[in-house]
Amino acid sequence: SAAPLATIASLAQHEGQTVTLRGWLYNLRESGKLLFPIFRDGTGTIQGIVPKAAVPEEVFTTIKNLTQESSVVVTGKVRADKRAPSGFELDVENIEVIHRIPEETPFPISLKEHGVDFLMEHRHLWIRTPRQSAILRIRATIMRAAQEYFDTNGFIRTDPPILTPNACEGTSELFEMDYFDQEKAYLTQSGQLYIEATALALGKVYSFGPTFRAEKSKTRRHLTEFWMIEPEVAYLDLDGLMELAENFVSHIVKRVLEGHQADLKVLQRDVAKLEAIQAPFPKISYDEAHAMLEEAYKQGAIEHPHTYGDDFGSPDETYISSQFDRPVMVHRYPAAVKAFYMEPDPKDPTKALCLDVLAPEGYGEIIGGSQRVSSYELLKSRIEAHNLPLEAFQWYLDLRKYGSVPHSGYGMGIERVVAWVCGLDHVRETIPFARTLNRIYP
């Protein structure tokens, strides 16, 4: 057809024109002599109107007999309609069927409710549905905005290795593999140790890539493979790190709001809650957070008391984060529950100069970070105290041997942020193909 190609997301530029869309049939309703096919093309969905009297007989019968997810090239006139989710409807003029799915082998994901196991088993098809597509589009923007923030603020991207000889975040969650005949290798849990090296070379750096943890727990927040973006900055202290984190997170949310109103509507996300996400964020110490939990327990707002000195569990984080309308930064946890590389607070060395950023609405931790130990002697004794192999960390110790400086960084899990921004119950919907304890298919 001669009509110009368009995408559903760009139809505002084509109001009143006849355009060609290339996509799939998402749904079809019929009402007497009217057909209402809904088309999708990866950028959105649009309802078509096909009155029997207005189109050639053959076009009407073709659409009437179309099956869900058959691929089609459709031509029609774009008409504004305030009631339509996309703001437009399509007066269909012509249709070309590229691949018609036979009735005998229908698309497995019907429009009725399916159980989560069934949907995960058919994830390769589930991602075609409007909600899942909206999530994946927002995920792409979150990743782009995160990189953009660092790229435009003087950070150099340095990619750490994925195959590593040592642990970063504790040895219990390592995926181990043979590295030829000589030794073991592990899939990286975090690029941090390596970008500490590149930060001392380049000043301000970041890494962005997949990370792996053999998480044995089944929770709404844990994947075994997830994407982490990590900045690391020489001469930065904990206060500076908190400022970086709040500006960074605000920027990401802003970009989603700018570009994804239609997707957020599909997700029925309360946009006002996202509009509130502006720096500065509230900052409370571990001690203050503990006091909040004590009070909450007294009042029956949480089920289990929090033991002073312990890390926060998911229900604790959920409670703390639900007390604020923007992400809350919890700093200075007990050093004993945190990683070996965290700098102790000079005012109270039992505490670490660290931060966790907890997202609002009960989403819990999205960022973990700290100032790093800068003394060679202290770091060496920490490595030994954690029973980590000193040989594997020799290079990491070198960073404290040659021009050591205070430096800080954090890691943000993309999937946790997508879950929060999209308002999802579970991280399994935040990544195209989730990897969890019980699932590695498809």
Ligand code: 4AD
């Ligand atoms: O708090 P974590 O373990 O911190 C680190 O790995 C540091 N080395 C980062 C750094 O300082 N450069 O993990 C950082 C973030 C968490 O806040 C969370 O968002 C995400 O990574 N994360 C996970 N996301 C999904 N599934 C999991 N199993 C995750 N574990 C951590």
Ligand code: MG
């Ligand atoms: Mg953490």
